[in-house]
Amino acid sequence: MKVLFVCTGNTCRSALAQHLATGVEARSAGLAAYPGQPMTPGAVRALGRDPGHRSQRVTEELVDWADVVVCMTRAHLDSLTALYPQYRAKYRTLKDTDVADPIGESDDVYAATAAEIKEALDELLKDARR
Numbered sequence: 001m002k003v004l005f006v007c008t009g010n011t012c013r014s015a016l017a018q019h020l021a022t023g024v025e026a027r028s029a030g031l032a033a034y035p036g037q038p039m040t041p042g043a044v045r046a047l048g049r050d051p052g053h054r055s056q057r058v059t060e061e062l063v064d065w066a067d068v069v070v071c072m073t074r075a076h077l078d079s080l081t082a083l084y085p086q087y088r089a090k091y092r093t094l095k096d097t098d099v100a101d102p103i104g105e106s107d108d109v110y111a112a113t114a115a116e117i118k119e120a121l122d123e124l125l126k127d128a129r130r
Contacts, residue, residue: 042110
């Protein structure tokens with residue numbers, strides 16, 4: 001299964017999801033990403049390693065590549081639907097509530113965000129494999 005994770009800047013939430021996802025081919029991108037940016041230091045610390053991640057913008061090619069496109073918030077899903085409505089059947093949010101952006105927050109907030117993403121990922125990927 002190929003999964004694309006989407007957020008705003010692709011340096012925190014979607015990047016964490018990409019590197020926390022197991023058993024799938026995962027990529028991530030941001031709707032307003034500045035290409036080539038590393039993960040934020042807080043995200044690297046929450047992950048426990050530096051995966052060498054570099055941000056990228058969402059493109060139609062990435063959306064087409066994915067079997068499933070997982071958005072961190074409902075607003076991301078709505079923006080993606082406006083950009084590429086033909087792929088709407090692939091889109092979903094990671095969970096029923098938005099995953100808050102930890103940018104600029106403490107390491108504790110980043111760790112909590114990573115744990116929230118991991119828990120939701122485990123459920124989402126278990127359901128998607130059925």
